Amino acid sequence: MENIADFKEIVDAIKEKGGEAFKYCYQCGMCDTVCPWNRVRSFSMRKLIRQATFGLVEVENEEIWRCTTCGRCQQRCPRGVGILEVGMANRRLATEFDVFPAHVKTIRGVSQSLASEGNPLNGERKDRANWTEGLSVKTFEEGMEILYFPCCYLSYDPRLKKVARATVTILNKAGVDFGILGVREKCCGESIRKTGNEDLFRRLAKDNIKTFIDSGVKKILVSSPHCYHAFKNEYAEFKVNFEVVHITQYLNELVNAGRLKLRGDYHKKVTYHDPCYLGRHNSIYEEPRDTLRRVPGLQLYELPDARADSLCCGGGGGRIWMDTPKEERFSDLRLDQVSDIGAEVLVTACPYCITNFEDSRMNRQDGEAMEIKDITELIQEVI
Ligand code: SF4
Ligand code: SF4
Numbered sequence: 138m139e140n141i142a143d144f145k146e147i148v149d150a151i152k153e154k155g156g157e158a159f160k161y162c163y164q165c166g167m168c169d170t171v172c173p174w175n176r177v178r179s180f181s182m183r184k185l186i187r188q189a190t191f192g193l194v195e196v197e198n199e200e201i202w203r204c205t206t207c208g209r210c211q212q213r214c215p216r217g218v219g220i221l222e223v224g225m226a227n228r229r230l231a232t233e234f235d236v237f238p239a240h241v242k243t244i245r246g247v248s249q250s251l252a253s254e255g256n257p258l259n260g261e262r263k264d265r266a267n268w269t270e271g272l273s274v275k276t277f278e279e280g281m282e283i284l285y286f287p288c289c290y291l292s293y294d295p296r297l298k299k300v301a302r303a304t305v306t307i308l309n310k311a312g313v314d315f316g317i318l319g320v321r322e323k324c325c326g327e328s329i330r331k332t333g334n335e336d337l338f339r340r341l342a343k344d345n346i347k348t349f350i351d352s353g354v355k356k357i358l359v360s361s362p363h364c365y366h367a368f369k370n371e372y373a374e375f376k377v378n379f380e381v382v383h384i385t386q387y388l389n390e391l392v393n394a395g396r397l398k399l400r401g402d403y404h405k406k407v408t409y410h411d412p413c414y415l416g417r418h419n420s421i422y423e424e425p426r427d428t429l430r431r432v433p434g435l436q437l438y439e440l441p442d443a444r445a446d447s448l449c450c451g452g453g454g455g456r457i458w459m460d461t462p463k464e465e466r467f468s469d470l471r472l473d474q475v476s477d478i479g480a481e482v483l484v485t486a487c488p489y490c491i492t493n494f495e496d497s498r499m500n501r502q503d504g505e506a507m508e509i510k511d512i513t514e515l516i517q518e519v520i
Contacts, residue, residue: 148192151226159189159223161216168210168220173449174203177465182210182220189223196231199238205456205467206331207449208417221331224454228333240460244332247458251337255323255344257458260293266319268298272305277316279353283382285315286368288361289324290488296495297488303513304360304384310520311396315358321348327367327414332455342367346377356380358387360513362414362421362487363453369419383415385486385512389424392431401519402434405508408480410440410471410494411447412487425486425512432519440474448474452489463500468493472501482508484515 151157166183174180180203188194194201204224211220231237237244247257254262266274268291277284285308291301308315323344330338349357357379359365368381382390391397409429415421422444429437442448451467463469472494475483483494491509498504 145192148190150230151189151192151194151223159186159218162186162190162214162218163216165215167213167215168218171209171213173205173207173209173451173467173470174465176470177467182224185227186218186220186223189227194227194230196227196234196236197238199240201227201231202238202241202332202455202459204454205413205449205451206454207413209446209449212417212445225331225333228331229335230333232333243458243460244334244455247455248329248334248337251324251326251329251341255341256289256293257324257329258289258293260289262320265292265322266317268292268301269305269317269319272302273309274305275316277318277352277354281316282314283356283358284349284352284354285317285358286322286325286360286364287317288359288364288488290492291360292322294488294492297491297511300360300488300491300511300513303511303517306517307388307391307397307513307520311391313391313396318348318352321352323348325361325364325367327363327371328453328455328457330367330371331453332458338371342372342375346372346375349379350377354379356382358382358384360384360486360488360511362412362419363489366414366418383419383421383486385415385421385425385428388512388516389428392428397516397520399432399516399519401432403432403515403519404434405481406436406438406479407482407484407515408438408440408475408478409443410450410483410485410490411444412485412490413447413449413453415486416447417445425484428512428516429484432515438478438480440471440478440480442474450487450490450493452487452493457489457492466493466497468497469500472497472507475507476501476503481506482510482515484510484512486512
């Protein structure tokens, strides 16, 4: 295959794109051992890192688009290699040269939608708050307790609007003084950044930061672990520091403070899936489990590959926008595990996980008997 430039120029280009962390790699292969891709087909991040070291990156190679940024390899790497940075640097090069293999071309449309409408789903900006229809939701004003930032998927996707609505029902029940930004809200930019489009990420981040500051926002409640990661860890690069809380943490706070009473009786076998960007990337493991355990009657079962070893759903790193052949979906493997432990309800707390699990569920023979729920949807049933 053709290289866009030779050796040293490529090494320098990757370093410039933020991927110089490859220099500590000693090719042990631990990253490949834990990578979920190797459960469904062969894939070698070790090889991509080696190629980067020698300046042999093939930007047209679809392998550079495979990584979901799940973080398992980086957590296990004995040399502390910034593996995700190397992967992103490769994609930044490809994006700069506008080289996208067939199944990645969807990224172009996603980028256009993000740039013009502020969301990746081709939804019109004016429709962003339509999910609130019939609910009591105020526009955020300075002095309110918290800003609720539902994210693009919860604002536009019919399945995920139910999660935004469940969240609002819970907040109202607990007497939380909250508001939303409505049409002024834009995508956090986390996932488009992972596809290598740094400019678009920075534009979205700056727009959101300006809106937060202009509106007097101090504390932000998010439903998506990807928004959580962006606001908490990535927006810090812009020298701002908003208090960010994920709904799994906030629910636990509300229950602990006695503001939310869990009254119902929930006699189903439940298991919890740790989203990569909530667990591995941000160490939030206990709060969702603690809240679920407090639901009267609920039996909580652990999946294999739980907590820091959680099996990625396949949706991070911009993969949510790319086609993955049926036989290569990690979410199918996850639902096999749910079925193996005899759980009836799979609870999670991420819009990408729910999207992928619902797709997998519909293709299963036992799919009818399995429920996929955001934690708010379950809690809504017991308050
Ligand atoms: S685990 Fe780390 S040191 Fe080992 S091959 Fe992967 S990146 Fe290199
Ligand atoms: S971040 Fe996850 S998907 Fe990407 S190479 Fe590492 S283990 Fe594989």
